[in-house]
Amino acid sequence: MNNDQPAISIADTVAKGLRRRRAAEIRLRIYGIAAISFVLMALVVLLGSIVSKGISAFQQTHIAVLVNFDREKIDPAGSGKIEDLRRGDYDGIARNSMRAAFPGVSGRRNRRALGKMISSGAGDQLREMVMANPNLIGTRQRVWLLASDEIDMLNKGYARRKPDGSATKVSRRQVAWYDALVVKGAVERHLNWRFLTGGDSREPEQAGVWAAVVGSALTMIITLMLAFPLGVAAAIYLQEFAPKNRWTDIIEVNINNLAAVPSIVFGLLGLTVILGFFGLPRSTPLVGGIVLALMTLPTVIIASRAALMSVPPSIREAARGLGASSSQVVFHHVLPLAMPGIMTGTIIGMARALGETAPLLMIGMVAFIVDVPSKFEDAATVLPVQIYLWADSPERGFVEKTAAATMILLVFLLAMNAAAILLRKKFERKW
């Protein structure tokens, strides 16, 4: 019979099919690359828009004027005591120095408009200078005073100049004075230390992010201190020691369900139990940390169990074979090998906790807080809450502050992840 026929036809079919399969293979790769490039593009757009909006917040406009540290205004009684110097009329000195720069300006309205060009924080700036060096009293110094947020917006190009010579929130006269100062070289943008080291303010030019950074750090410390040991202990017991019966099944299902509970529910729990029953103080990192720990706990338990499960049974058997007890097996052999996985899980949970605002709303951490917290029981807010509060403020100057605070939040998150990766590298073992 004809033996060649089927052999040729198989080769043909294979050859035909081969092209199709290769094409499918290439298509799949293209889909993959397209998906990744889409995600990358989204990331670039997101970061790009945040950075382009926020970068200007790290600099603040200052106006240079000759300040007369008038003894009459600072220390009218002439006592020279530091407490008396603190109470001096520094706002008046700041206003007077602006008037001295434009001696031709007269009339109450005009003088007010001139004074409005510098920030209401300029007086505090002068007070701090005098506090640091009382010898300044009676001298004249050229000082870079903080400009008001309207002038800052004009300087950064966010305020639109109108055809009639005025600009958004800046009158025609103020624009003219501003332009005159620019010509004299008396307007400069300096690094915004206040933003990086100060607390919140209602004035955009004086608002700082540091109180929120510290609040976030304090809250995260409490969360980590509670969620990590409790979560790992629960996972070890459930995975290594607990008998497999209906009770442990119920517990397991419940833990998995808890991981999917909306975060606001934990806030309600915090409100009724931690604030209501235990009576802990409202608006504090202590309470915020506890609530976020409860929220993070299921994530840590699930990740830790998965990590423990992935340790090969041969390790346990070998340790047992050498006479180790159950707890020695776990703590000397299994846990160290599972540690990298446990840490990954913990950091995922912590990252989620860092970005939460909803549960904190219920326990009063969504609040205006000026002072930088120093204890777990101080009133504090956290970075995402600060971002939310600024995004909600009417002043134009807060737009860039909002974006800049988002940048700080991202840096905080990256630092946290980097720490986790370093620790993981240290603990990682291969088998």
Added chain:
Amino acid sequence: MLKASPTWGRILIIVGLAVGAFASPAQARDQIKIVGSSTVFPFSTAVAEKFARSYRKFKAPVVESTGSGGGLKLFCAGLGVRHPDITNASRRIKTSEIKRCAKNGVTKIIEIKIGYDGIVLANSKKSAQMKISLRHLYLALAKVVPEGGKEGGKLVPNPYKRWSQIDPSLPNVRIEVLGPPPTSGTRDAFVELAMENGCKTFAHLNAIKKREGKRKFKAVCHGIREDGHWIDAGENDNLIVQKLEANPNAFGVFGYGFLDQNDDKVQGAIVGGTSPTFENIAAQKYPVSRSMYFYVKKAHVGRIPGIKEYLAEFTSEKAWGPDGYLGEKGLIPMPKAERARFRNAGKKLQTLRD
């Protein structure tokens, strides 16, 4: 088995320490706690900051934005360091709230009116300024309206899709209004001041209150349409301003402060023949304006440091006066006599019903 490893012990100690923090009792407070309306929040925080600057010995008050109703609920929960000292409200305290306060021992409440706020209907400056009466505004946004927009008409679901269908003088564009959600105090005020008063211009709807009771009246006059012509835009008024800029045909509902800060981008509609300007709201000519208040527990004065000084700062001319710093934040000041009256009430710690 557990004793075999030192690690367990270490973990237990850490957990114990963390849990031990639970047990620490609530301590005396050295910081004023303020809760309440999100509308008063910008003013309250500005005062809190100035207060902290002028008195170095006091810590800056903590101000929380909980809404007027939520704030009064917290405020009335009791006396003592665990409860707030002051609550802000964008409306007056209700009798039911005074009763609830009294039940929890909060009997002496100092009331301070701080000024006015206007609610504006605004659109992008790229479009023409709108002129609208309260009656037409009600017809455009209510859930149910009298048939044909006529006196005595049967109530039907709102049929209007374009402004010009209500009245030819209004623009021929789709009705699209972005406004605050039902949880907001601004929404409450808008409904009470604009919708209700517009509704009352129909004699037969106004009669419902007497004939069929308050509840039915509210259902008719307070209902806002849910068919996509009114859009709940969240509490973020900045976002509404951005959306109005992008869509010149849309309108937005928000507080006067945002109009004032963004007057290069948006303009306020003339409502009932009056435009929403500083002067008109201060003179209470503009129909959609409301008073703002804050309430202080007299029993806390002297216990929590700084309350008297905070009151003095808030009621000083440099704060709430015509040229004060609160004016820059969008507060519309009260007339001089009224300011003097409430400043006095603050100084003398006059309580409600005194």
